[in-house]
Amino acid sequence: GKHLEVSLFATIGDDELGRWFRTALFAEGNLAHAHLVVCEHTPTSLCAVLSGAADRAMATCYSSVSQMRARIFAEMLSATKWHALHLGGYCSCPGLHTPATLALCKQLRARGTAISLDPQYINSGGDSAARDAHMLAMLDIVHVFLPNELEARQLVPSAGSVHVALDELAARHASTLIVMKRGAKGAIAALGDRRWVAAPAPVDAVADPTGAGDAFNAGFLERYLANPGDIADALRRACAAGALCV
16 A cells, blocks of 8 residues: 655653653654654653553643644644644643644645544643633544544533434534544444444453554554545554554
């Protein structure tokens, strides 16, 4: 298939962890495709994932991540015509919840860039009402929205089930493809009144679910960008990528 070249846009701190991150990217041969903004006098964000047999928790430092701003990357993103832009961990980046981000994404979409967004909800701190309002505004701009079941229901608190939440989001944002991750139940996608369902890929034993959502996103987007008309195939690839991760 066609090779997909990926660039990373991120903020890091000027501490030892930030220097290690840059060194690791360079060692992997990825530094040429990384647009890293070093935040002075700032520790690099870190997330410690505490995985248990039936549940997990995350303890996160949002220091450098909280300094993500649309204006920091606007010039770089506008200088090149990008095939796609994926916004990951969006709720962890409150500095992106601004009119400037909406304007930048509208500009990129008008130039032919396919835009996708994963919310990665956080449950503490910040103005959740303003955050959710901005998220709903983003849903009218992005091509693909990739929430999990909990995240979808948080955007539609009146919904009695995940299916009702999906139907509500699809009705409100009829031109946006909603792809809901359901873990061991697989995945379901909606575009207007159309629906696609994918069974979970078989897994002999779960070692650790950390990163499965991002792996799912990558698997889906790689196939979707190659063939936007075959949502069913993209869903199957996404479930397989998530299963390989766990």
